Amino acid sequence: MRFSTNISILVLGLASASQVVAAGVWKRAAPLGVQISECSRNGVVAVTFDDGPGNFTQGLLDILGDIKVTFFLVGENVDNNPGIVREMYRRGHHIASHTYSHANLNELNTAEIEREMNSASNAIHRAIGVRPRYMRCPYGECDDRVLAVLKRLRYKVIYWNLDTLDWQTRNTQATIDAYNTLDDNPPNSSNFISLQHDVHEPTVKAVRGILRKVRNSGYRVVTVPQCLQDNGLYA
Numbered sequence: 001m002r003f004s005t006n007i008s009i010l011v012l013g014l015a016s017a018s019q020v021v022a023a024g025v026w027k028r029a030a031p032l033g034v035q036i037s038e039c040s041r042n043g044v045v046a047v048t049f050d051d052g053p054g055n056f057t058q059g060l061l062d063i064l065g066d067i068k069v070t071f072f073l074v075g076e077n078v079d080n081n082p083g084i085v086r087e088m089y090r091r092g093h094h095i096a097s098h099t100y101s102h103a104n105l106n107e108l109n110t111a112e113i114e115r116e117m118n119s120a121s122n123a124i125h126r127a128i129g130v131r132p133r134y135m136r137c138p139y140g141e142c143d144d145r146v147l148a149v150l151k152r153l154r155y156k157v158i159y160w161n162l163d164t165l166d167w168q169t170r171n172t173q174a175t176i177d178a179y180n181t182l183d184d185n186p187p188n189s190s191n192f193i194s195l196q197h198d199v200h201e202p203t204v205k206a207v208r209g210i211l212r213k214v215r216n217s218g219y220r221v222v223t224v225p226q227c228l229q230d231n232g233l234y235a
């Protein structure tokens with residue numbers, strides 16, 4: 001796990017208006033090259049997992065059963081575990097990019113950004129025969145220069161508005177408790193894109209509790225494209 005400790009202090013208010021887009025500004029097609037932090041409809045939680053696939057991903061798939069989520073995959077891990085990626089795809093989960101080596105894109109030049117994204121796309125294509133159109137920037141960090149490159153590469157860039165901080169706490173109950181915010185935000189007027197990491201065993205152990213909490217709060221678990229009402233999953 002390579003996750004910057006400064007992500008816990010990131011807040012949406014610090015991002016420029018050009019970087020983060022809230023709900024309701026698109027119709028059936030998510031915009032390219034801006035960080036999307038909310039769904040375009042209420043009553044849903046897009047549950048997402050970063051950094052995999054890893055040692056605990058198969059167990060996560062078994063826990064999820066028929067429930068579909070979005071996985072932001074690291075290309076190196078895809079190359080090392082293509083079988084589990086094929087299983088994700090076969091089960092109907094949404095596969096997206098988290099770059100090839102989990103590099104901080106803000107620290108790379110344009111050619112290096114393109115190499116990270118193209119290598120990750122190639123790894124996913126080798127595994128499942130399609131190329132991702134969705135991505136998430138490692139550490140949640142994409143400045144305007146990076147976003148311009150991602151827009152040219154035609155990526156839909158996904159942020160979040162519910163951070164479980166599971167990478168930091170490594171605690172099952174704390175990860176579940178992060179969803180208590182649903183109690184203060186009724187589903188008829190709220191929606192969430194949540195962030196977890198399936199490379200941590202305590203996170204995978206939390207998933208049953210997370211699903212129960214989402215259901216009991218009146219929300220429905222969906223993939224990111226479903227939460228955005230967008231049909232353009234892959235290239």
